[in-house]
Amino acid sequence: MIALLVAVPLAFAFVTVALPKLSKYIFPLVALFNLALLIGFVHPSQVIEVGKWPAAYGIVLLLDNVNYPFLIMVNLILLAVSISATFEEKIGTLLIVLTASINGLLLTGDFFNAYVFLEIISAVAYILSAQNKNSYAAFKYLIFGAVAGTLYLIGAVSMYVYSGTLNMAFSGYISAPEYAQIAGIFMLIAMLVELKVLPLGLWAPDVYSNGSTLTPVVLGSAITLAMFYFYSRVFFNVLGSVKPYLVYIIAIISIVLAQLAAMKQKTLGRALAYVAIAGASTVLAAFSAGAPGDEKIISASLVYLLNDVIALFVLFTVFGYLKGKGFKDNFVAGVAFSLTSISLIGFPLTTGFWAKLNLISALFEAGDKLLPIFILSSTILEAGYLIKWNVDLWYSEDENSEEYVPFGAQIVILLFALALVVFGFMPNLITDQTDKIASYVFDFSTYFDTILKGGM
Amino acid sequence: MIYYISFILIGIGLYGIVSQKNLLKQLVALTIIDTAVNIFIVSLGYLQGAEAPIYSVITPVANFVDPLPQALVLTAIVIGVGTLAMASMLLIHIHEKYGSVDVDEICSAKEVIE
Amino acid sequence: MRRIWAILVSAVFLYFLIGTYYPTLPEFGNIDMFRRVSFNYISKSTTKEYQPVEFKKSNGLEEGSANVVTSIVVNYRSFDTLGEVTVLFTAALGVGILAGFRKRRIEFEEHRVLSIAIGIVFPIVLLFGAYVFIHGHLTPGGGFPGGTVISLGVLLLMLAKNEFGVTDVAKHTEQVAGSGYVLVGLIGMAMAGTFLTNILPTGTVGELFSAGVVPIVYTLIAFKVGAELSNLISEMREGDKA
Numbered sequence: 001m002i003a004l005l006v007a008v009p010l011a012f013a014f015v016t017v018a019l020p021k022l023s024k025y026i027f028p029l030v031a032l033f034n035l036a037l038l039i040g041f042v043h044p045s046q047v048i049e050v051g052k053w054p055a056a057y058g059i060v061l062l063l064d065n066v067n068y069p070f071l072i073m074v075n076l077i078l079l080a081v082s083i084s085a086t087f088e089e090k091i092g093t094l095l096i097v098l099t100a101s102i103n104g105l106l107l108t109g110d111f112f113n114a115y116v117f118l119e120i121i122s123a124v125a126y127i128l129s130a131q132n133k134n135s136y137a138a139f140k141y142l143i144f145g146a147v148a149g150t151l152y153l154i155g156a157v158s159m160y161v162y163s164g165t166l167n168m169a170f171s172g173y174i175s176a177p178e179y180a181q182i183a184g185i186f187m188l189i190a191m192l193v194e195l196k197v198l199p200l201g202l203w204a205p206d207v208y209s210n211g212s213t214l215t216p217v218v219l220g221s222a223i224t225l226a227m228f229y230f231y232s233r234v235f236f237n238v239l240g241s242v243k244p245y246l247v248y249i250i251a252i253i254s255i256v257l258a259q260l261a262a263m264k265q266k267t268l269g270r271a272l273a274y275v276a277i278a279g280a281s282t283v284l285a286a287f288s289a290g291a292p293g294d295e296k297i298i299s300a301s302l303v304y305l306l307n308d309v310i311a312l313f314v315l316f317t318v319f320g321y322l323k324g325k326g327f328k329d330n331f332v333a334g335v336a337f338s339l340t341s342i343s344l345i346g347f348p349l350t351t352g353f354w355a356k357l358n359l360i361s362a363l364f365e366a367g368d369k370l371l372p373i374f375i376l377s378s379t380i381l382e383a384g385y386l387i388k389w390n391v392d393l394w395y396s397e398d399e400n401s402e403e404y405v406p407f408g409a410q411i412v413i414l415l416f417a418l419a420l421v422v423f424g425f426m427p428n429l430i431t432d433q434t435d436k437i438a439s440y441v442f443d444f445s446t447y448f449d450t451i452l453k454g455g456m
Numbered sequence: 457m458i459y460y461i462s463f464i465l466i467g468i469g470l471y472g473i474v475s476q477k478n479l480l481k482q483l484v485a486l487t488i489i490d491t492a493v494n495i496f497i498v499s500l501g502y503l504q505g506a507e508a509p510i511y512s513v514i515t516p517v518a519n520f521v522d523p524l525p526q527a528l529v530l531t532a533i534v535i536g537v538g539t540l541a542m543a544s545m546l547l548i549h550i551h552e553k554y555g556s557v558d559v560d561e562i563c564s565a566k567e568v569i570e
Numbered sequence: 571m572r573r574i575w576a577i578l579v580s581a582v583f584l585y586f587l588i589g590t591y592y593p594t595l596p597e598f599g600n601i602d603m604f605r606r607v608s609f610n611y612i613s614k615s616t617t618k619e620y621q622p623v624e625f626k627k628s629n630g631l632e633e634g635s636a637n638v639v640t641s642i643v644v645n646y647r648s649f650d651t652l653g654e655v656t657v658l659f660t661a662a663l664g665v666g667i668l669a670g671f672r673k674r675r676i677e678f679e680e681h682r683v684l685s686i687a688i689g690i691v692f693p694i695v696l697l698f699g700a701y702v703f704i705h706g707h708l709t710p711g712g713g714f715p716g717g718t719v720i721s722l723g724v725l726l727l728m729l730a731k732n733e734f735g736v737t738d739v740a741k742h743t744e745q746v747a748g749s750g751y752v753l754v755g756l757i758g759m760a761m762a763g764t765f766l767t768n769i770l771p772t773g774t775v776g777e778l779f780s781a782g783v784v785p786i787v788y789t790l791i792a793f794k795v796g797a798e799l800s801n802l803i804s805e806m807r808e809g810d811k812a
Contacts, residue, residue: 017748051767100656112647120656146539157528161500458598512708516626
């Protein structure tokens, strides 16, 4: 049954090529079907061997407690994008392919299969970033992304040479640990490019600021969630952490550079792009801090990631529609924008406050003092420029602007902003889920047993 | 020995991407990296004295090289072709918009537009 | 300044590759096949006991194609091939989206030798492409090279006659062939319980009508790739018609 999560969107995508006008309606239906299948019919710890070949010889699709919350979150975000964004007809087909491939990346248990799905996601992202005639930024992104994909391919084939199979669980079990570290370095460089860490993420400011309502929303929320899931699956569960100290230092440098650059930007789009880079680098630094296997830090950084992703969804949608004009005529959009910027800064009674508080206290318990200093100082910087942008937009003296936010988009962003505030009042709803993820993600023996016991 | 050839080709390709100013030359360097990685993967499966992995009149019984890297390279080549097609289309677009495919001229043209 | 950065980056990479990575690889030509899964792929014994396979004699095995690489690509790891078909589909769709922004048409100068010779060459090219994909489970090749050869024939036709244009037939072929592949997988799921299972009988190794679903899948892939690449070339040349 899990294979339907990938097969049904793919079949619909092939069908909609000839009827492009229907793709705008088929895409929310497909996302809704996926959500219904996930919540109603499948439950964690299921394994499917595609084609009925045994586990190490064929491809394995696996649903367990780590990727079940990620799947629900990604499909929910894609359903929201289908309602809130405006796009042309052919892009609808691309977004259905994106749904199939993100589900495939989250479900797979095989290194080469993950490479294929990563390349499908990258191909869709290159085309989405060329919207609004932004071809030069898309070309830079393509060069970076294609080299990253090639490096990941070398890493995946090295795992085959060291252990004799391409299955993630068997390969992690059989191969020698020092060899697995070397293959992990290749995969690490590939993922650093996709996660926008700043020496390698120079494509991100140009791509995220092209002003469409679709590109930065999808790239910054759904694809970022999928990449962080894949990072935690490969480096916490299967291979063991690869050079955590080096990743820590690079991520902290990236936070500093991104926050300093965000202060100096004159357009809202590029400032928000640097905010996205800083958020992703903070989560990456938190993943590599402390001793390996520290569950509290992972749980707190997952809450921070969720807050970051939802906030960026709302902020980029509002920027895409209003293009920097004022909020005088668009009251709902303004309220949503201000609520999410408050949550991003971390004022009390929002999700951001609990995220930062849990993260800093978990880091202090683990004995790490460097990262909390950077989180606190970047909070102060964020408060500075986000409040300045808010004040500018609420009191701007523009002429009649014809830009408006459509009704569907208004409902979606208001719901997301209110959700952030509601979770701020009752944080246990989220922290229970992330504690469960964190406790399962380090457990290699459970993962291996689930695959050994085999089929549905 | 053949591993060294493919590593040097990867080095040449990376040098080309970082140092060239013409976008088409950067695309050619990307294709060199793709080809080098494909050669490297196929050479990981070679067994001395064995034949191509097809049951035929010449080899009715099995004495084959490793077929799995060849299957992986089939997929990797097709993915490389797809990326190359998209990059060429983007280059056509850039040329129509800015009038050249040189990085310096594009940056100065961008500042004129803004 | 760019050259200094470039030499630095590639020197660091070369040092890492040759110094740290190369010693971990096995020696060229001296691999241990028994430790790898390919051993069971070659002797077609992933679900049964080991038994040596012989050309035109072994019958009713779990997997029937004589070309071991085809059996891996279409049967054991069929999900990867579905993803690869999707990558090509996405690339062709992306070129179609990017091409529609401005109307252009590139005119070629008609060359007399090519215009006359195309009548003889084009059917031979199509025949060769069809041979490659029909015998995909017996000889090297398969759906992807076969489809590419067919689209090269279309490119030759486009270069020979200036008025030639690819119509909507290509788009409909691509769509039918692509959904056909997913449909084969779903039929396998309905009849045998798991996605992309091989349900037709596998015959003798080496015959033309053997290996279950494999020739059908390769035919669908060849039609899809041929239609897609023809569409791609046509859109690069003359923009989107819609």
